[in-house]
Structures are given as C-alpha cells and as structure tokens.
Amino acid sequence: MSKPTLLILAAGMASRYGSLKQIDAFGPHGETIIDYSIYDAIQAGFGKVVFIIREEFVDKMREVFDEKLAGKIEVDYAFQSFDLTKFGIDRVIERSKPWGTAHAVMSAKDKINEPFCVINADDFYGSDSFQKMAKFLTTEVSDEKMSLMGFQVGNTMSDYGYVSRGVCEVDEEGHMLSVTERTNIYYTDAADGGRKIVYEENEQQFDLDPKTRVSMNFWGFTPRVFEVAEKMFHGFVEENADNPKSEFFIPSVPDYMVKHGMADFRVIPTSSKWFGVTYKEDKPIVQESISKLIAEGAYPERLF
Template structure:
C-alpha cells in the first residue's frame, strides 16, 4: 500500500497575502511545495492531501490541479474552527485556528494508509522523503510513529533567530523528548539559544531537530481526538492556545502508547523564515537543478 503525504497549507494565505503571490523559486516558477510533492511521488507516495482554508480552496486547486492531474491522487481538506470540538463552545474572541495537530485531525476521513505530515513552505530534500517512505511502508504501525531528525546546523538562518524542536534521542534511536528552543542564532560559527533566564547556551551543529516532518499510522487520529477533547477542556478560554503535533507526540510517548523513531537525514533543510532568506533558497534550488537532482521543469 502506498503511503499518503499530508501537507499543512491552511496558513499559507495569511502568510502570503494572496495565493497568487506564492513565491516562485525554481527555474520554471516552481514553489517550494512543488519540490516536496515531486520528491514524494518519486519516493513512492500515492496520494497527496492538502489541508487548506475553504475561502481560498478554488484558487489553490487552480494552481496545483493542472500540474498534478494524472500524476498522483489528490484530496483537499478544510481546517474549520468547529471541527472535532464536540460539545465545547468556541469563545467569541477566538480567531486563531487550533494548531497543527488539529489540522492533522481534520484529515481523518481523507487518509486510510500510513502517512507523512509536512509544512507547505519548507524544503525537506529527497533523502528525507525516501527514508520516510521506507519507514511508512515497512515499519509504521499503531505502536511505531516517526519524525525526521535534521542536523541543526543545516536548518539555521543567517538573517535572524529561529525556533526549533530539539530532539532528545534514546539509545534505541527513538524520541525521548522534544523541547522547543527559541531564539536560536548562528554567530561567528557558533549556534546558541537563549535560555529562560536570558543566558546563552551553545548547541552542536549535529543536534537532531524536528522540522515538522512526521510519520504516522492512521491510529493517530483516534489518539489525538481524545487528546484534543482534553486540551479544549483545559484551554478553550485561552484565545491563543494551540494544539500542536509535539503535544500529541509527547503524550503518546509518556503514556507508553508507542515509540517514535527518529529518522536521521543528511538533507539540507531550507525555508523562508525571513524575506532575506529568499535569494538563498533560489540559489540552493538552482544548484540542485544544476547538479541533476531535479529537472529544470518539474511538471512538463
């Protein structure tokens, strides 16, 4: 059975202002999302599910359907504020969606195979997709999920600080914990983050970090639905509270429901955290095309 790729794209419109302005980085106008889909298809994924907002659904489909028709099965899912909230009442001052784990939950009816989750605007690299596809086909089950562990040094920006999910990995290669580190900076060849008390702590360049590239069995829907109900009971009155994927993973591990394999990758991650990152992304993609990693037109 071919695995599914779930792409979290519900936040794209707010970031880009309009979908017509999705940034084009490849030599034939490809967006970062195009490269992820291309890598997924050639790694053996059989279906692409997009999580989007209904108010830009048509615009989104107009961009992607002509490219993907006949190449891979596609489905579109909407992240709606009232999905899976049960008897809870949404407060009037709530404007934010419920976060990435809620977005994944919204895809419950569209996915019936092991699946990977990625962000729409991050470049993950061929190696990461191939390793994830192998995991999903051979090892994924209700007791075994996964996350791709990137080397921190391959994910930092030279233009400002970033936040990363720093992974603690046990002797068996499984995730022991994931800690969100904020204000990670690269200065003079040193990678540092700011601790709660404001002091600087150094991190090694090969520290494994999560870039939100997860591998799940469909059992995760039932697991996270229960957790979301508990989350709402505690947080519904906090207008900025969000139900993130690491919350689900952390409770899954600590509740002894299963393990999360950390899949190491040599891939260089890149994304546009700052607008100054954009030319570097373009140069990196051009270099990969010139090396023959990608054709100069992905979809012709």
C-alpha cells in the same frame, strides 16, 4: 500495503513572511516549494497528497496544483477552521489564529485511512528524506511504531530571525525519548567571536548543540494518531480557552504517546541541509539553492 499519503500543512497565516508563501514561486518555471516536495514524494512511491488549507484558499490552490498533478498523484483537500464541533467540542471560542499544527493534522482525519507522512508547505526537505520515510511507511510502520525525520538543528536555521523546532531527546538506538517544541531558536554571538544557537524559555537563554536532532514536522504516522490527538485536544481546549495565542503543536502528541507507552518513535537521521522561507529575506537563498540542485541534476528544470 497501500501506498502512503503525503499530508501537507498549508493553512498557516505566513505572518512573518508577509504573503501567501504556499504558492510563491521559487523554481525557474514558477515552481513552489510544495511542487518539489510532491515531486520527491511521487518518486519515492507516495500515492496521494492531501493539502490542509483554510477553506477560502481552496480555489487558488486548485488553480495552482490540480491540473499539473492530474494523472501523477491523487489530490485532495481538508480544511482547518475554528469550528470545533467536528471534534466533539460544542462551544465557540474567539480566536484570530487557528489552533496549531496538531489541530491541522486532526482536520484531515476523514481523508486518510493509510500510513501517512506530515510535512510543512514552506520547507524543502530533499529527496533523501522522502525515500527514507516512504520505505519506513511501507515496510515498518504500525500503530505501535511510528517515526520522524531527524534533522540537525544546525542545518535548519535562518539567518534572519528566530525559528520553531521540535527538539528531540534520542537514545543510543535512535528511539525518541521526548520532543519539546521550542518556538524561539536563533543565532547569537558566541564568546569566541563566532555565533552559537540558543533558545529562550521563561525569559532565559539556553545553548543548543548544532548537532541536536530536531523535528521539522516531517512525521510518519498511522491514522491511530488522529484518535490520540483528538482526546488530547479536548483537554487542551479546556485549559486554553482564554488564551488566544495558545497552539496545539504536533510534537506534543508523539511526546505523549512515547511517555505513556503507546508507541515507539524512531528518529530517522538525515544530514540533509534544510532550507525554507520563514522570512521574506530567505527567498533568494531558497531560489539559489534550488538552481544549484537543478544544475547538479538532482531535479529537472521543469518538474511537471
């Protein structure tokens, strides 16, 4: 089996962060969070990395990544745009933001022909996650058997505001029964004087157990997912043509596939503590966490 590919979602607008966090420096020699993900992927045996970006960023991304990754891993780029003709939709819909993470994945359909892993550009997942996913993608994956890395929601929170997570329902054998994108998860005061995790839906607040497994957009797919997502996207566009804030999220595709008997998704558990940069205030925490990992010997001081 060929080496798996790493697909990095790096086309986001970074509206809550305030700048282009995909290339912001976090390591001691200007390393980005993406650098650490790619380093972990190379160590785990991935053979190619594809960046999903907006086309206007391509020169800057090449400047940051191409030279230092040359000879270490194959690099390619795919563009997320507002042009829907690539997906067989012959209409123009005015929007200020792209169509969401599942649409971003679809934008790479001409670049990937092998099992692949999807991650966010601004999330630090840790080497354990890449090792486990690489093993799955080289020994178990099929069009009927895919996966996601299941983090505990309590290990994925920000102290500075709300986050979005794919909340999973998992059976006793570790198979995903459903996954629902929750876009407003945050800490609030608990009755005992501490704090608890909640999410909002229809202006109501619901508690969320800190051990609940969630998706951090760390999915293991085969190219079969492109075909399924594209068919779903046609319906999504028709239903949401007049809703400029609607987004086609990745979790909706595996959820559909599971509920229609198209594929089984194994939730690969990890106790790793995620860290990332949703907000500007998160940056020093990420820098401190990376410095600690370097001091512990988990990463070299200079990655490439």
